Amino acid sequence: MKIYKYEISLFKKTTIEVSFSGRVVHCGSQNNTPCLWILVDTDPNDFAIKRTFEIVGTGWETPDNYNYVGTYQQGEFVWHIMEVE
Numbered sequence: 001m002k003i004y005k006y007e008i009s010l011f012k013k014t015t016i017e018v019s020f021s022g023r024v025v026h027c028g029s030q031n032n033t034p035c036l037w038i039l040v041d042t043d044p045n046d047f048a049i050k051r052t053f054e055i056v057g058t059g060w061e062t063p064d065n066y067n068y069v070g071t072y073q074q075g076e077f078v079w080h081i082m083e084v085e
Contacts (some may be wrong), residue, residue, distance in 0.1 A: 006036045008053050013084065015052045022051075027070035027081045034072070036081065052084040 003025060008014040019040040026037040034055055053069065056062055058078050066082035073079070 001039055002042050003037050003039050005030070006038060008034045008036055008055065008081070010034055010055050010079070013052050013054045015050050017048045017050050019046045020049050021046055024069050024081075028072040029074050032074065034074075034079065034081070036069070054082050054084060055079050056082055 004018075006014075006016045006018070008016075016036075018038055019042075022038045022040045024036055025039050028035060028037075036053065054066070056066075056079070058080070062082060063084075065085045067085060069081040069083050071078060071080050
C-alpha cells in the first residue's frame with residue numbers, strides 16, 4: 001500500500017484512475033491546487049477504476065448521486081469534495 005497525491009480541478013469534474021480498493025485519506029490544497037491523497041493497493045492484481053470528483057462550495061446545490069469525501073479551507077473559502085457515483 002502507498003499514498004499517492006492526485007490534483008483535482010476547482011471548477012470542473014475531475015476523473016482519475018486509481019486502484020479499486022483506493023481510499024481517500026486526506027483532502028486539501030498544496031501550492032493553491034486542490035488535491036486528494038489516496039491510499040492505494042500497489043498489488044498488480046488490484047485492478048484500476050476511474051473515479052470522478054467535483055468540488056462544491058458551502059451552500060451549493062449538490063446532486064443526489066454525489067457522496068461526500070472531505071472538506072478543506074483555502075483562504076476565506078471552504079470547499080467540499082464530492083465523489084460522483
